[in-house]
Amino acid sequence: MAKLQVAIDLLTTEAALELAAKVSPYVDIIELGTPLIKAEGLNVIKEMKSAHPDKLVFADMKTADTGALEAEMAFNAGADLVTVMGAVDDATIKGAVEAAHKLEKKVVVDTIGVQNRVQRAKEVSAFGVAFVELHAGLDEQALPGYSIQKLITEGIEAQVPFSVAGGVNIDNVKDVVAAGATVVVAGGSIYGAKDPAAAAKALQEAIGA
Numbered sequence: 001m002a003k004l005q006v007a008i009d010l011l012t013t014e015a016a017l018e019l020a021a022k023v024s025p026y027v028d029i030i031e032l033g034t035p036l037i038k039a040e041g042l043n044v045i046k047e048m049k050s051a052h053p054d055k056l057v058f059a060d061m062k063t064a065d066t067g068a069l070e071a072e073m074a075f076n077a078g079a080d081l082v083t084v085m086g087a088v089d090d091a092t093i094k095g096a097v098e099a100a101h102k103l104e105k106k107v108v109v110d111t112i113g114v115q116n117r118v119q120r121a122k123e124v125s126a127f128g129v130a131f132v133e134l135h136a137g138l139d140e141q142a143l144p145g146y147s148i149q150k151l152i153t154e155g156i157e158a159q160v161p162f163s164v165a166g167g168v169n170i171d172n173v174k175d176v177v178a179a180g181a182t183v184v185v186a187g188g189s190i191y192g193a194k195d196p197a198a199a200a201k202a203l204q205e206a207i208g209a
């Protein structure tokens, strides 16, 4: 069954921990968003892992260079998974994967800005990454005419383990699962909901149904 990942794009450790406490019963992976890590530093990873040792903690580092170094920094702080950008040099991704293998952790490749996501997903999967995140970032989602359908179609075509991030909500989650996603990422539809726990529970139920 697909795993549910909550993306916490809030800006303080306190708010992130408060949200995680509400939604953790319904999610498998807790993602610390890039702005959160930039605002609070690696300490937010440490705090989240110590509050939720039973959950996978995903540090959305969006690393673009020094792959091994940045991955190691996040892993040593308690992250189980880190992201590296797919648009960067292969060496950066391979460096992060080597660090992950040494520490028995995992790397996810984020495809924001990648022109041919299907081709790049196939290429980087051969480097030993855990899965590829087919991702439309918050800026792309805000453009007129944006639809998550493109990511869903790419997932079907890629034929490699993938997650989808880019506005997953209760109306489209079943399509994401039907496409074969390993992980379903939901940010705004959980942290922006009036009742985040209820929103996470509904997504979890839809994934399992």
Ligand SMILES: O=C(CO)[C@H](O)[C@H](O)COP(=O)(O)O
Pocket: 007, 008, 009, 033, 034, 060, 136, 137, 138, 141, 165, 166, 167, 168, 185, 186, 187, 188, 189
């Ligand atoms: O990494 C991100 C932005 O770069 C977000 O965390 C990701 O897009 C998931 O959030 P949402 O469901 O709101 O799109």
